Amino acid sequence: MDMTKTDLERAVRVRFAPSPTGSLHIGNARTALFNWLFARKARGVYVLRIEDTDTSRSTRESEEAILKDLEWLGITHDEGPDIGGAFFPYRQSERASIYKEYLSKLLDERKAYHCYCTPEELDAERKEQAKRSQMPAYSGKCRDLTAAQKEELTAQGRTPVVRLLVKAKDVTFDDLVKGSITYHSGSLGGDFIIIRSNGEFMYNFTVVIDDYLMEISHIIRGEDHLTNTVKQILLCEALGFTPQNFAHCPLIVGEDRKRLSKRFLKESFTMFKEDGILPDALVNSIALLGWSSGDKAEIFTKEELINRFDLSGVSSSPSVFSYDKLKWVNSEHIKMMDNNAFAKTLADYIEKYAMDAVERFSVDFEADRERLIDFAHLVKENIAILKEAVDYMEMFFAGSVTLSDEAKRELNNEGAFAVAQKFAEYLSETKTLDKETYPEITKRIKKSLNVGGKRLFMPLRAAITGRTSGPNLDDICTFLGKGAVLKRLSSL
Numbered sequence: 001m002d003m004t005k006t007d008l009e010r011a012v013r014v015r016f017a018p019s020p021t022g023s024l025h026i027g028n029a030r031t032a033l034f035n036w037l038f039a040r041k042a043r044g045v046y047v048l049r050i051e052d053t054d055t056s057r058s059t060r061e062s063e064e065a066i067l068k069d070l071e072w073l074g075i076t077h078d079e080g081p082d083i084g085g086a087f088f089p090y091r092q093s094e095r096a097s098i099y100k101e102y103l104s105k106l107l108d109e110r111k112a113y114h115c116y117c118t119p120e121e122l123d124a125e126r127k128e129q130a131k132r133s134q135m136p137a138y139s140g141k142c143r144d145l146t147a148a149q150k151e152e153l154t155a156q157g158r159t160p161v162v163r164l165l166v167k168a169k170d171v172t173f174d175d176l177v178k179g180s181i182t183y184h185s186g187s188l189g190g191d192f193i194i195i196r197s198n199g200e201f202m203y204n205f206t207v208v209i210d211d212y213l214m215e216i217s218h219i220i221r222g223e224d225h226l227t228n229t230v231k232q233i234l235l236c237e238a239l240g241f242t243p244q245n246f247a248h249c250p251l252i253v254g255e256d257r258k259r260l261s262k263r264f265l266k267e268s269f270t271m272f273k274e275d276g277i278l279p280d281a282l283v284n285s286i287a288l289l290g291w292s293s294g295d296k297a298e299i300f301t302k303e304e305l306i307n308r309f310d311l312s313g314v315s316s317s318p319s320v321f322s323y324d325k326l327k328w329v330n331s332e333h334i335k336m337m338d339n340n341a342f343a344k345t346l347a348d349y350i351e352k353y354a355m356d357a358v359e360r361f362s363v364d365f366e367a368d369r370e371r372l373i374d375f376a377h378l379v380k381e382n383i384a385i386l387k388e389a390v391d392y393m394e395m396f397f398a399g400s401v402t403l404s405d406e407a408k409r410e411l412n413n414e415g416a417f418a419v420a421q422k423f424a425e426y427l428s429e430t431k432t433l434d435k436e437t438y439p440e441i442t443k444r445i446k447k448s449l450n451v452g453g454k455r456l457f458m459p460l461r462a463a464i465t466g467r468t469s470g471p472n473l474d475d476i477c478t479f480l481g482k483g484a485v486l487k488r489l490s491s492l
């Protein structure tokens with residue numbers, strides 16, 4: 001039977017399954033994003049599942065923080081612990097009874113077994129193997145214990161783990177990014193544990209059951225999960241499930257081509273927010289970590305990403321994360337924003353992160369609203385991150401400015417000081433300082449001092465703003481007005 005397009009679209013169900021043991025970072029956010037883009041493009045379903053079986057490391061705070069950051073990025077889920085869905089519950093800690101059923105099935109069918117070896121015994125076994133230059137692997141010693149032997153071991157006070165019986169074989173699957181992959185099960189370290197001795201279910205076991213029951217069609221995640229995939233395929237076979245389609249995305253490395261630094265793996269989102277990275281720019285940058293559109297374009301809105309994203313555009317070689325590149329992408333997103341939307345974004349940012357600057361320059365958030373909006377429009381093209389707008393506040397709101405070293409150097413050039421003085425002189429003769437009077441004044445200076453171009457404008461910029469670069473000087477002057485400019489010039 002031919003499947004109609006909608007049937008196919010509906011068939012796409014993907015998941016992002018974070019362990020709530022830390023925060024969202026570049027790595028797991030990329031997994032979330034690729035799954036989300038894939039689902040949105042196919043008009044499929046994107047599930048959020050919380051993998052909190054490791055009770056010693058999982059926290060509710062971490063879960064909440066991850067959810068909040070996903071919301072901030074605009075990566076919205078269709079089913080999840082907070083909104084429910086047909087496959088509820090979505091927190092693994094609430095699914096123990098389900099896992100127990102499948103565990104019994106595996107034990108009954110003798111596809112899994114109790115292992116009573118102590119950590120010391122296992123350690124000794126590994127040391128022996130190392131001596132013989134063998135790969136460390138569990139020997140399978142407890143595979144065929146009789147009921148009496150088990151009783152005896154239990155009487156010794158041992159509590160068993162449960163291991164999956166792994167037969168020696170090749171496991172092959174077609175990866176949607178990496179192509180055909182074959183692993184020999186012998187490289188997995190022997191029969192692997194699916195339940196710890198304290199009764200905690202292991203990640204590979206719970207994932208396989210949840211992905212099956214939640215009708216997940218595609219598993220898209222980092223290639224650091226490749227050996228987990230092999231274990232999961234073996235578990236699928238044991239449980240009688242058909243494995244999903246897999247797509248393993250390339251490693252993310254730092255600019256030195258080494259493992260991404262801790263800075264970007266731990267609290268990176270806090271840093272991005274404090275620096276004033278826009279969520280859409282972050283989404284855009286994260287999308288480029290391993291995926292490319294096929295042409296030279298690199299700046300995309302979320303809608304464009306949804307339209308263009310395809311697993312065939314995901315490369316299998318490591319992708320480099322660069323904070324400088326993220327800042328550049330951010331500057332492009334700032335430029336793309338409508339002026340008013342940007343002013344609102346900047347005001348929200350300042351209110352959250354830069355109230356000290358607001359106080360320092362006595363800006364009244366309510367009374368100076370219009371001026372803040374003008375300020376936002378003027379700095380919009382000159383900043384890469386919102387934090388840089390705060391650096392510009394002195395230029396726009398301070399009574400007097402401190403000259404930077406470059407500005408001092410500029411004003412020490414021959415004739416520079418005279419230009420600034422002339423500006424003050426002519427300015428005091430005009431009624432106001434605005435878009436009309438500013439060019440009149442500079443024209444007069446040109447004539448009287450016979451200077452033009454850089455030799456005219458650089459000293460003025462240095463004297464009035466304290467800096468040697470920034471938004472258009474006529475805009476800054478108009479913003480400041482006659483009184484403020486005169487005051488700055490007189491304090492030189």
Ligand code: GLU
Nearest residue numbers: 017018019051207221225
């Ligand atoms: N909880 C796993 C992790 O955070 C999920 C991996 C997977 O996608 O299966 O790494």
